[in-house]
Amino acid sequence: MKLVLLGPPGAGKGTHAKKLGGAYGLRHLATGDILRQEIRGGTELGGRAKGVIEKGGLVSDDLINEMMAKQIESGGADKGFLLDGYPRTINQAEALDVFLKHHGIKIDAVINFVTSEQVVIDRLSGRRVCAKCGGNFHVHNIPPKKEGICDFCGDALVQRKDDKPETVRHRLETYRKETSPLIEYYRQQGLLHDFPADQGVEPLQVELRKFFEKAGLVQ
Numbered sequence: 130m131k132l133v134l135l136g137p138p139g140a141g142k143g144t145h146a147k148k149l150g151g152a153y154g155l156r157h158l159a160t161g162d163i164l165r166q167e168i169r170g171g172t173e174l175g176g177r178a179k180g181v182i183e184k185g186g187l188v189s190d191d192l193i194n195e196m197m198a199k200q201i202e203s204g205g206a207d208k209g210f211l212l213d214g215y216p217r218t219i220n221q222a223e224a225l226d227v228f229l230k231h232h233g234i235k236i237d238a239v240i241n242f243v244t245s246e247q248v249v250i251d252r253l254s255g256r257r258v259c260a261k262c263g264g265n266f267h268v269h270n271i272p273p274k275k276e277g278i279c280d281f282c283g284d285a286l287v288q289r290k291d292d293k294p295e296t297v298r299h300r301l302e303t304y305r306k307e308t309s310p311l312i313e314y315y316r317q318q319g320l321l322h323d324f325p326a327d328q329g330v331e332p333l334q335v336e337l338r339k340f341f342e343k344a345g346l347v348q
C-alpha cells in the first residue's frame with residue numbers, strides 16, 4: 130500500500146504514520162524527520178535546510194525532490210510506503226508524479242487530515258519530541274509516563290524550535306498558500322480521501338484501518 134498523508138502541521142500525520150507503518154510494515158518517509166537527521170549529522174543538505182526550517186518556511190523543491198527520490202529508490206519498502214510531509218507544493222507533486230510514473234509505481238490513496246486551526250495550534254504548542262529517537266508526545270494528549278522523559282529511550286523531551294507560536298503561525302500560512310492546493314490536485318486525480326482529524330488518535334486509527342480494508346488495500 131502506497132499512501133500520501135496530507136494535512137497542516139499538527140494534524141497528526143506523523144503519529145498516525147508511525148502506527149500504520151508498524152501495523153502494516155510500511156516504510157515511513159517523513160521529510161521533516163529526514164531533514165532534522167541531516168541537520169544533526171551536519172551534512173551539506175542539513176546546513177542548507179536549518180535556517181529555513183527554524184523560520185517555518187519551505188526548503189527548495191529541487192533539494193526535497195532529489196532527497197525523496199533517493200529515499201524511495203533506496204528500497205526497504207516491499208510492502209509499500211507512507212509519504213508524510215511530501216509533497217508540500219504543486220511543483221513537488223508534479224515532480225513526484227513524473228518520478229513514480231518513470232518507476233512504474235502508483236499511489237493508492239491520499240489521506241487528507243481535516244483539522245481546525247485551533248486544534249492544530251494546541252497540538253503544536255503542547256508537542257514535545259525526543260531529539261534522540263524521534264518519539265512524539267504531547268503535554269496533555271499523549272503525555273510521557275515520566276514528565277519530560279522519552280518513554281522509548283529515556284532521553285530528555287524538548288520543544289521543537291519551529292513549534293514556538295510565532296513560527297507556528299508562519300508554518301500555517303505556508304500550508305495555506307503552498308500546500309492546501311494539493312487537496313484539489315489529488316481530488317482531481319480521484320485519489321483524495323478526507324478524514325476528520327480533530328478527534329483522538331485511536332478513533333481515527335480505527336477509521337483509517339476500516340477504510341484500508343474496505344478499499345482492499347490491506348487483508
Ligand code: AMP
Nearest residue numbers: 160161181182186187188193214215217
Ligand atoms: P515537519 O516535521 O513535516 O513539520 O517539517 C518540518 C519542516 O521541514 C517544515 O516546516 C519545512 O521547513 C521542512 N519541510 C518538510 N517537508 C518539506 C517539503 N516537502 N518541502 C519543503 N520543506 C519541507
